[in-house]
Amino acid sequence: MNNKKDVEKKFNENAEKYDSQRRQLIPCFDDFYTIAATVARTNKKSPNILDLGAGTGLLSSKIVERYPDARLTLIDLSDKMLEVAKERLQEYENITYIVNDYTKHAYTSKFDIIVSSLSIHHLSDEEKKKLYQDVYKMTDKGGCFINADQVLGSSPFLEALYVEDWKSKVERSGLSTEEIKESYERLKLDQMSTLSDQLQWLEEAGFSDVDCLYKYYNFVVLFGRKTRA
Template identity: 60%
Template sequence: MEKHQHVRRTFDDTAAVYDQQRRKLIPCFDDFYGVASALAEVETETPSILDLGAGTGLLSSFLLARYPKAKLTLIDLSDKMLAVAKLRLEEMESSGVTYLCEDYTAYVPGEAFDIIVSGLSIHHLSDADKLTLYRNSFANLKPGGVFINADQVLGHTPFVDTLYKEDWRGKVEASGLSEPEIAAAYERTKLDRMTDLPTQLGWLKDAGFSDVDCVYKYYNFAVMYGRKL
């Protein structure tokens, strides 16, 4: 966990206000999370789900609304973010939820999962850690299981990446967030280690996933998908 301490401290500090800012910092919020949860299509009504970098449990809450009897495992570096997640999921009267304050790049589960998801977390990892994580995710899925990464990606050229960043900044500055909130959001982008979409789709294929696709994209917000045959 040591190499990710800066990320943990940053999200510990922002845990209390993280959720109330989400819609203003994610211009495509409804489609982004809606598509990610819709892709979590498996044959059982009681799936085992692993949420990597679960934060405040936002993506998990969408999945729990779809699968009320799911067995959820949320893993995140920040215990303060997970404390918010626990409150959120308890309000949904959920049971069978496990919270792990760990580095998910080094997590070795004792079971395989039907669904593995991540929301706005993997872009904080190095390229080497991303590739390792994709391989581990494939290994940790049951046959027929699905992997969904709803994340931010780098533009595939410097010009395109500038378009992405300018669009996001324009929408954030028109969102109604206060100047300190905007400044804090910009400061958090210094933690970003984004990789372009074609490279990541290639890594998912190399890891063994079938039917790999980017199912949704809005500028640098992308929902990636793959399944284990």
Template identity: 55%
Template structure:
């Protein structure tokens, strides 16, 4: 595991106890950011197989579980402390599996109907993102879908400055404590965001069809792709 990933793991292990409590305040568009992806998920089967990469505390997966109580869900994350919170969230549910590993190199032994991710992939280098999109495509069943709720880089320095200014203004008015805001700022040093159009192009290059940015709020986006 490289230095950046180790640092990401350390920071999220450290912040795990406060993560869910802070997330609504750190994501100004929280409700849309999670409700829009859920509206895209429509399976006839009652027990879809789901993989959540960079699952953290299992928040995104928990919303999927509410919609599909019978879903078989696999959660994977680097952070042991985050995964411990996931285990507590889904305690007693035998249809949830937990993997503490680097999802960019972990070998999965089964395909999935749905692969989701939330606020994780932007920590990867661009090369890692492109390889991951190839991997995600290979792991999906035919007609499977991939949904990535994440952050993107402004396509010009000026646009990026607008994104940052809006986010800082909103979180500083959110009621978070000064030390919580400072910790959030420090975690942004781990970001390796890529522009939206680049990521849409990479998804198409990986083989996905119907690729789209379904939702966008400044640099918060929901990306969608389908495997024929």
């Protein structure tokens, strides 16, 4: 089956419930999103910002609070998710919404900040490497890239530990049996890569100051800067 088509279908089906379940499905919700938004730094008053796999605009909403004059582009496969984002961000101007595959879209400008949250783990290893290279090219000098995502454990033991911890928290979260079942079903769409591999791929793409700025089991915030033109 086509993984991206499956992703689009699952997230279209779940769009209306997505935000209400976030805190139960992400045990480190506040730190995860707050840190990702906080490190999205620029000296420009009206930065050009791109959100890859923007979904309901949750991360974008936190960033645009800091940069209300930003020019913001949200791209996602799911039109239903972007409809929720439009509602969330309706008070802001200069926002472009694109329903497309962000790995294939032809971008027409460079960006000061590029972000992504809980999306890139749906890509294969090769797609991730290629995306990081493309993101580097699209980032303007002095700009940065932030990926708040999930990673694969670096050993079978650690991966099992991550999954066990997450499931134990989800099953005590107050979600219904059906909602938990749906969240487990979406796991089948994941193609997670290890943290070490992704840090290496970001460096190979050309990013400087590459680091994992936050980690809670398999939830991470990855960061890189573009220091050369």
